[in-house]
Amino acid sequence: xxxxxxxxxxxxxxxxxxxxxxxxxxxxxxxxxxxxxxxxxxxxxxxxxxxxxxxxxxxxxxxxxxxxxxxxxxxxxxxxxxxxxxxxxxxxxxxxxxxxxxxxxxxxxxxxx
Amino acid sequence: xxxxxxxxxxxxxxxxxxxxxxxxxxxxxxxxxxxxxxxxxxxxxxxxxxxxxxxxxxxxxxxxxxxxxxxxxxxxxxxxxxxxxxxxxxxxxxxxxxxxxxxxxxxx
Numbered sequence: 001x002x003x004x005x006x007x008x009x010x011x012x013x014x015x016x017x018x019x020x021x022x023x024x025x026x027x028x029x030x031x032x033x034x035x036x037x038x039x040x041x042x043x044x045x046x047x048x049x050x051x052x053x054x055x056x057x058x059x060x061x062x063x064x065x066x067x068x069x070x071x072x073x074x075x076x077x078x079x080x081x082x083x084x085x086x087x088x089x090x091x092x093x094x095x096x097x098x099x100x101x102x103x104x105x106x107x108x109x110x111x112x113x
Numbered sequence: 114x115x116x117x118x119x120x121x122x123x124x125x126x127x128x129x130x131x132x133x134x135x136x137x138x139x140x141x142x143x144x145x146x147x148x149x150x151x152x153x154x155x156x157x158x159x160x161x162x163x164x165x166x167x168x169x170x171x172x173x174x175x176x177x178x179x180x181x182x183x184x185x186x187x188x189x190x191x192x193x194x195x196x197x198x199x200x201x202x203x204x205x206x207x208x209x210x211x212x213x214x215x216x217x218x219x220x221x
Contacts, residue, residue: 033209040122042201043156043211058209090155098205099144099163104155 002026004105006091012111013081021076021108023091031094032074033058033102034066036087043090049074050097081112116140117204119212127220132189134215136202145185146203147176150214156201159187192219 004025013019023032034046045058049068063085065077074093078085088109092102118137126132136145144163148156160169162178162185169176175188185204189196197219202212 035211040213042119042213045209048209092156098209099161101146101158101161102148102156102203104157106155 006105010109018079023074025093029093033092034076035090083112086112117212123216125218135186136212137184138204142182142204144205148201151198194219
């Protein structure tokens with residue numbers, strides 16, 4: 001039982017490049033989330049999903065797209081990376097929305113130069 | 114934007130001293146969760162408070178939920194070096210948010 005896994009762990013992009021971050025969970029959770037963490041800003045929700053095939057915008061969705069084609073996977077895409085997207089990205093999952101424990105992945109450290 | 118304020122942003126203590134972080138909301142909360150993130154790690158769930166005035170303890174950690182369900186605190190008694198990290202509150206009021214976090218350093 002691996003919980004929540006994220007790939008890659010580290011990535012360096014040049015401005016304008018694209019990439020996809022992969023999150024996988026093996027707990028059969030309906031809900032999945034993508035957060036970004038910046039110094040002094042806490043965790044900010046980018047997008048989330050309440051089930052396979054559904055996604056919704058969070059607090060800071062601009063510049064990101066997501067897809068949930070399979071229940072266990074949640075993908076975060078950056079179509080044209082910008083230096084402002086340099087951050088640590090965490091994926092999380094939970095069995096319900098508000099009021100349920102969130103299980104976090106180990107994070108992806110992304111640098112955009 | 115965020116409607117929750119977590120204070121202080123930083124706290125440096127000597128090992129053995131107590132530590133408290135506060136989470137204050139402008140709106141009434143359904144519940145509140147607390148998470149801990151070790152340096153270089155990911156957030157890990159500590160506890161959830163649901164009832165007005167609720168107090169829960171986990172060894173040296175005491176969590177409180179205010180009577181009006183608009184604020185909460187986490188108190189650590191006699192800190193140890195293993196307590197270092199960032200403590201986040203995550204209040205629930207129909208949307209997902211996290212406080213800015215309190216970074217705790219403990220000097221041995």
